[in-house]
Amino acid sequence: MTLILEGVLLGILTGGVYALMASGLTLIFGVLEIINIAQGILVVLGAYLSYWLAQRFHIDLFVGLLLTIPAMFLLGMAIEWAFIRRLSWNRVTLSILVTFAIAIIIEGALEFFFTTNLVQLQAWYVDKSIKVPFLDFYMPYIYIFAFVLSVVLLGSLYLLVYRTTFGRCLRASMQNRTAASLIGINVPQVQMITFGIGVALAAAGGMVFGATNAFNPASSYDLISRLLVIIVLGGMGSLGGALIGSVVMIIISDVVVLAWDPIWASTVFFVILVLLLLIRPQGLFGRLEGRKQ
Amino acid sequence: MKFLRILGLLVIVAFVGIFPVGIAPNDAVNSVAVFTLIGAITVVSWNIFSGYTGYISLGHSVFYGFGAYAFALASQNWHIPGGWDPFLLLPLAGLVAGAVALPLGWIALRTRRHTFVVITIAFVFIFQLLATNLQGITNGSGGVFMPLTPWTDGYTDLPFYYVAFAVLLVAIFVSWRIRHSKFGLGLLAIRDDEDRALGLGVKTAAFKLTAYMISAVFVGMAGAIFAYYVGILYPQFSFDPVVDITIALMAFLGGLGTVAGPLIGALFVIPLQQYLDLQFGGNGVNLMIYGALFLAIILVLPQGIVPSLQSRWRAWRASRNTTLDSGKRATNQEQPAFLIERGGKG
Numbered sequence: 001m002t003l004i005l006e007g008v009l010l011g012i013l014t015g016g017v018y019a020l021m022a023s024g025l026t027l028i029f030g031v032l033e034i035i036n037i038a039q040g041i042l043v044v045l046g047a048y049l050s051y052w053l054a055q056r057f058h059i060d061l062f063v064g065l066l067l068t069i070p071a072m073f074l075l076g077m078a079i080e081w082a083f084i085r086r087l088s089w090n091r092v093t094l095s096i097l098v099t100f101a102i103a104i105i106i107e108g109a110l111e112f113f114f115t116t117n118l119v120q121l122q123a124w125y126v127d128k129s130i131k132v133p134f135l136d137f138y139m140p141y142i143y144i145f146a147f148v149l150s151v152v153l154l155g156s157l158y159l160l161v162y163r164t165t166f167g168r169c170l171r172a173s174m175q176n177r178t179a180a181s182l183i184g185i186n187v188p189q190v191q192m193i194t195f196g197i198g199v200a201l202a203a204a205g206g207m208v209f210g211a212t213n214a215f216n217p218a219s220s221y222d223l224i225s226r227l228l229v230i231i232v233l234g235g236m237g238s239l240g241g242a243l244i245g246s247v248v249m250i251i252i253s254d255v256v257v258l259a260w261d262p263i264w265a266s267t268v269f270f271v272i273l274v275l276l277l278l279i280r281p282q283g284l285f286g287r288l289e290g291r292k293q
Numbered sequence: 294m295k296f297l298r299i300l301g302l303l304v305i306v307a308f309v310g311i312f313p314v315g316i317a318p319n320d321a322v323n324s325v326a327v328f329t330l331i332g333a334i335t336v337v338s339w340n341i342f343s344g345y346t347g348y349i350s351l352g353h354s355v356f357y358g359f360g361a362y363a364f365a366l367a368s369q370n371w372h373i374p375g376g377w378d379p380f381l382l383l384p385l386a387g388l389v390a391g392a393v394a395l396p397l398g399w400i401a402l403r404t405r406r407h408t409f410v411v412i413t414i415a416f417v418f419i420f421q422l423l424a425t426n427l428q429g430i431t432n433g434s435g436g437v438f439m440p441l442t443p444w445t446d447g448y449t450d451l452p453f454y455y456v457a458f459a460v461l462l463v464a465i466f467v468s469w470r471i472r473h474s475k476f477g478l479g480l481l482a483i484r485d486d487e488d489r490a491l492g493l494g495v496k497t498a499a500f501k502l503t504a505y506m507i508s509a510v511f512v513g514m515a516g517a518i519f520a521y522y523v524g525i526l527y528p529q530f531s532f533d534p535v536v537d538i539t540i541a542l543m544a545f546l547g548g549l550g551t552v553a554g555p556l557i558g559a560l561f562v563i564p565l566q567q568y569l570d571l572q573f574g575g576n577g578v579n580l581m582i583y584g585a586l587f588l589a590i591i592l593v594l595p596q597g598i599v600p601s602l603q604s605r606w607r608a609w610r611a612s613r614n615t616t617l618d619s620g621k622r623a624t625n626q627e628q629p630a631f632l633i634e635r636g637g638k639g
Contacts, residue, residue: 035407083588089595092406093349097545100538101588108580217577221534225418232411263426270419274400277412281404 003258006137011251013143014212016150018246021205021223022230023157023239024198030174030237031194034084034095038103040224042199045106046072046206047215048114051121061123061207062145068203076199080192103220110217118214126211146208153204154243157197161239170194174237226266229273235286244284309458323450325567327522330457331515333559335536336543337464338511341471342504343541344550347484348402350505351537352413353512355397355420356390358531360513361520362424363389365437368521375440379521380456383514390513391506398505402498405487417534424528437526453522460518464511469552471507480504484550539566546590548597557598 025039046068053064079102087094120126125141132139161167172180173190181187209215209223230249234241252272253265277283312326335357343350364386368379401412424431431437444452471477479500482490491497520526543562548554566583573579594601 029407035410083592086592087595093541093545093549094591094595096349096351096410097538097542097591098588100542101584101591104580104584104587108577108582108584111577111580113577225414225534228411229415232408232415236407263422267419267422267426270415270422273415274412274419277404277408278400281408283408 002136004255006132007255007258008251009132010139010143011254012247013139013147014208014254015243015247015250016154017146017205017208017212018226018230018250019243020150020153020201021209022227022234022242022246023154024201024205025227026231026234026237026239026242027161027170027194027201028198029231031170032080032084032095032191034087034091034099035228036099036195036198037096037224038079038099038106039198039202039227040220040222041103041106041110041217042072042076042202043206043209043223044215044217044220045110046203047121047210048110048206049203050207050210051114051119054121054123061121061211062149065149065204065207068207069200072203073196073200076196077192079199080195084195085188085191103224107217107220114217116216116218118216119210120214121207121211123211140212142208142211146212149204149208153201157201157239160197166190166193229270232283233273233276235283238283238285241283241285306462321571323454325564327450327453327457328567329559329563330454330461331519331522332539332543332563333556334457334461334464334515334518335512336540336547336555336559337461337468338508338515339540340508340544340550340552340555341468341511342501342508344544344555345471345477345480345484346501346504347550348405348501349410349541350401350413351410351534351541352397352401352416353508353540354516354531354533354536355413355416356394356509356512357516357519357533357536358420358424358528359393360386360390360516361526361531362431362437363513364517365439365520365526366430368440369437373440375442377452379440380452383456383460383517386517387510387514390516391510394506394509395502398502398509402501402505414534414537417532417537421528421532424532431528434528439521439524439526441524450522453518457515457518460511460514465552465556467507467511471504472552476500476503481550539563542587545597546594548599548601548603551597551599554597554599561598 021039021043025036028034028036028039049068049071050061050064053059053067054061059067083098083102084095087098123142125145127140129138129140130144131137159167161170169180169185169190172183172185173187173194177187180190213219226249230245231242232245233249234243234245249269252269256262256265256268335353339350339353342348364379364382367373367382367385373379373382397416401409401416404412425433427433428435442449442452471480479490479495479497482493482495483497483500487497516531520531523530539562543558544555545558546561547556547558565586569579569583573582596604
């Protein structure tokens with residue numbers, strides 16, 4: 001019982017981090033109608049940027065985010081402007097290939113500069129643990145800090161999307177691109193900024209991922225498969241779905257890891273996804289796709 | 294005209310047939326050639342499903358892996374000696390993959406578009422994990438060893454080359470037959486507008502599932518040849534997401550949904566990949582060059598090599614002879630409607 005509670009607690013704390021990365025992916029999907037396969041490697045890139053800043057300039061991980069998030073935001077906008085925007089034909093599939101090509105280039109660059117050795121971010125709050133009251137186990141401080149970080153960022157994202165003019169433009173472009181541009185919204189610009197935001201969220205998620213896991217460039221495959229599964233589970237294009245999907249996924253994996261066996265954690269989750277999609281093909285919060293194949 | 298076409302085909306087949314002995318009797322080149330043929334089988338059979346129906350599967354490496362494991366475990370348990378005998382197990386590998394495709398297709402084909410893509414990706418990871426974790430059957434990450442081949446230098450690759458070539462010819466023939474049958478027409482109708490096709494009486498569910506299973510059979514056989522050729526089978530190289538992306542890349546470069554396109558894509562992608570791996574090793578530079586080339590080609594030729602050339606050729610012919618039978622051109626394969634970007638979402 002304690003183990004399950006422990007799993008649930010860890011799941012809630014780290015689920016927010018996956019929610020950061022997944023909401024980036026789902027936002028990009030919602031507005032641009034593309035699947036960004038590079039999201040996994042961008043998370044790893046964010047982790048390596050934090051690692052580099054910490055090793056080279058001794059910048060604290062959370063302070064470093066003030067540099068990495070804007071940098072990744074610009075990188076995201078540049079990727080959208082240079083490549084995604086050029087796709088006018090068969091966007092869905094070509095976007096998968098283009099973002100995969102970008103992922104390969106970034107993976108190659110990371111292998112070149114950082115080699116394939118596993119690394120992990122270091123800081124005092126990664127090493128030091130706090131005793132959890134009532135449950136009687138120890139947990140590194142980073143889990144709590146990460147939870148606060150993801151609450152702050154997800155809260156600002158919520159405010160941005162639902163309480164600002166830009167957010168209104170974003171949601172309009174999500175609902176109907178043609179109608180949005182007809183009422184004077186600069187849809188390409190909204191798309192570029194959205195892509196930037198999605199990538200910037202990957203930077204934040206990457207830092208926490210790097211502090212809680214050992215990683216190398218190849219970690220991106222595992223990450224992107226998890227992220228895709230999360231957004232399909234939650235319903236593609238739904239921010240709330242990304243949040244719920246992340247928490248559900250992490251809780252299931254953590255409970256399986258603690259109560260059964262680590263090797264089955266991902267399998268159980270993937271099987272649950274397949275079973276869910278049998279009942280609800282559109283995911284938990286997704287809209288049914290109409291007459292479009 | 295038809296005679297010329299058949300002659301051209303025969304010349305190509307003959308060229309590929311004598312390539313390893315006559316033109317480049319060299320182990321390194323032959324090894325690349327074998328990988329190219331294996332890649333060509335996978336992409337031609339992938340195209341039977343994904344190219345014709347427009348459902349992009351990024352999970353065909355599941356069948357690759359099932360074919361490989363079925364082949365490996367059968368030859369291990371029945372103590373089949375190395376040599377030509379194991380190749381008799383290829384149909385078995387194909388059938389196992391086809392049988393696996395039935396439940397998987399039934400599940401995955403309930404969804405469409407992006408969700409379908411993601412489910413197929415999820416399949417790859419499920420089975421990769423199962424292959425790693427079910428150590429009693431697959432020996433996990435320890436790997437399964439294939440029977441050793443008795444062939445010696447200069448001759449090692451040839452049996453694989455010719456078997457792969459034979460399977461490829463069968464796959465191309467099946468693909469071509471389907472493309473020019475009523476069944477194939479139904480698949481293309483599903484690609485263009487599935488609901489309308491259903492309304493017109495195409496049994497879409499059965500058609501999609503059948504195409505999915507047919508394509509799985511040949512991918513399974515390719516996986517088996519790959520496993521036997523490499524000699525050892527690991528979970529992460531048999532259920533490999535990179536294989537899936539490579540397949541999609543080959544198909545898109547060559548031209549999705551055409552018969553010849555995937556072949557040309559395979560001829561281009563696999564040798565390039567092998568060359569970059571050999572030339573730059575695993576320090577990341579190979580990945581950067583590969584990714585950059587791949588990106589450039591997608592952006593320059595988004596429709597693929599064959600459709601781009603076809604439209605050039607048609608434009609050239611039209612400019613030479615404008616009175617040329619316009620009725621004939623109307624029956625040619627034009628761009629399917631769903632591939633053209635639509636403005637809105639409604």
